[in-house]
Amino acid sequence: MKNKLFIIFIALIVLTNISCSDKEGNSGMDLSHIPYSPENYDLKLPAHFPNMYIPTDNPITKQGVTLGRNLFYDPILSADSSMSCASCHLPEFNFTDGKSVSVGIDGLPGKRSAMSLINIGFVQAGLFWDGRSKTLEEQALLPVEDPIELHNTWPNVVEKLKVHPKYPTMFREAFGISNTEKITKELAAKAIAQFERIIVSKDSKYDKIQDGKAFYTDLELIGFGLFFDDDPDLPDTECGHCHNVPLATSDDFLITD
Numbered sequence: 279m280k281n282k283l284f285i286i287f288i289a290l291i292v293l294t295n296i297s298c299s300d301k302e303g304n305s306g307m308d309l310s311h312i313p314y315s316p317e318n319y320d321l322k323l324p325a326h327f328p329n330m331y332i333p334t335d336n337p338i339t340k341q342g343v344t345l346g347r348n349l350f351y352d353p354i355l356s357a358d359s360s361m362s363c364a365s366c367h368l369p370e371f372n373f374t375d376g377k378s379v380s381v382g383i384d385g386l387p388g389k390r391s392a393m394s395l396i397n398i399g400f401v402q403a404g405l406f407w408d409g410r411s412k413t414l415e416e417q418a419l420l421p422v423e424d425p426i427e428l429h430n431t432w433p434n435v436v437e438k439l440k441v442h443p444k445y446p447t448m449f450r451e452a453f454g455i456s457n458t459e460k461i462t463k464e465l466a467a468k469a470i471a472q473f474e475r476i477i478v479s480k481d482s483k484y485d486k487i488q489d490g491k492a493f494y495t496d497l498e499l500i501g502f503g504l505f506f507d508d509d510p511d512l513p514d515t516e517c518g519h520c521h522n523v524p525l526a527t528s529d530d531f532l533i534t535d
């Protein structure tokens with residue numbers, strides 16, 4: 279009898295443990311009932327543009343771009359919910375902040391200026407002023423934990439995303455995850471990178487002219503001739519040697535040491 283009771287006791291402990299670990303394994307919210315059918319995002323690059331390098335493990339989809347756009351503009355990424363990526367990369371300032379150096383959530387100035395993100399998907403030589411970040415996926419992880427930018431932690435952001443009213447569905451639709459526990463900083467960064475790759479300058483006057491859809495004024499034509507050393511009657515300014523066509527950048531770094 280004593281033995282029987284003991285066995286039941288042990289069995290109960292084992293069962294409780296199993297149900298506990300089951301609970302942990304299945305914690306989070308099931309998302310598998312939400313349809314997952316990502317659609318290719320057509321970048322529609324103008325004819326005079328180079329091809330954009332897109333990593334094979336992060337193709338641009340409509341659903342990924344939607345998620346990335348939401349994350350980019352959402353102050354949920356900062357510790358005190360006061361700033362988002364767009365606070366320093368404002369669309370109305372060509373995705374810069376118009377300041378000589380950027381200021382983060384604690385009011386502390388950084389050392390550098392936030393550069394434009396227009397045509398950022400074409401950059402291959404390295405991101406940031408010193409090229410220290412290789413890919414948009416890698417770069418997007420950094421501002422969240424930078425003490426003079428969003429000054430947050432990724433575990434904190436990910437926990438908020440998991441219980442958010444809209445993000446779990448968006449992560450499911452973008453990446454096919456089956457449970458909110460599968461939301462990670464890497465997926466968030468991938469979505470942000472997808473959104474950044476669609477920020478292209480195809481509607482600028484320069485681009486329209488290249489595609490024969492607009493014309494320079496007389497004064498602009500002189501500027502063009504100067505900039506690209508294109509007019510033998512005008513002095514050469516050499517601008518176009520470093521600000522190469524069509525993206526107005528040489529996408530390289532001057533090694534000075």
Ligand code: HEC
Pocket residue numbers: 350355361362363364365366367379380381382383388390391392393394395398401404405406407408414417418421422426427428470
């Ligand atoms: C507090 C202001 C601030 C916030 C917030 C911020 N950035 Fe930036 N960003 C900068 C500054 C300053 C640089 C240049 C830093 C450097 O070169 O060291 C930069 C550089 C970049 C670059 C490199 C661009 C290039 O041409 O190489 C990318 C991409 C970028 N930021 C994306 C983001 C994303 C995505 C977020 C949100 C997750 C974000 N930024 C949030 C200020 C900010």
Ligand code: HEC
Pocket residue numbers: 394505515516517518519520521
């Ligand atoms: C030797 C290469 C070189 C030449 C020639 C050159 N630039 Fe630049 N330009 C650069 C570099 C590098 C930067 C970024 C410098 C920095 O911010 O520290 C820059 C930055 C700029 C910027 C600021 C861009 C921004 O996003 O803030 C403008 C505008 C500009 N150049 C216009 C011109 C014009 C106009 C000419 C010709 C009169 C010219 N450049 C000639 C290399 C060059």
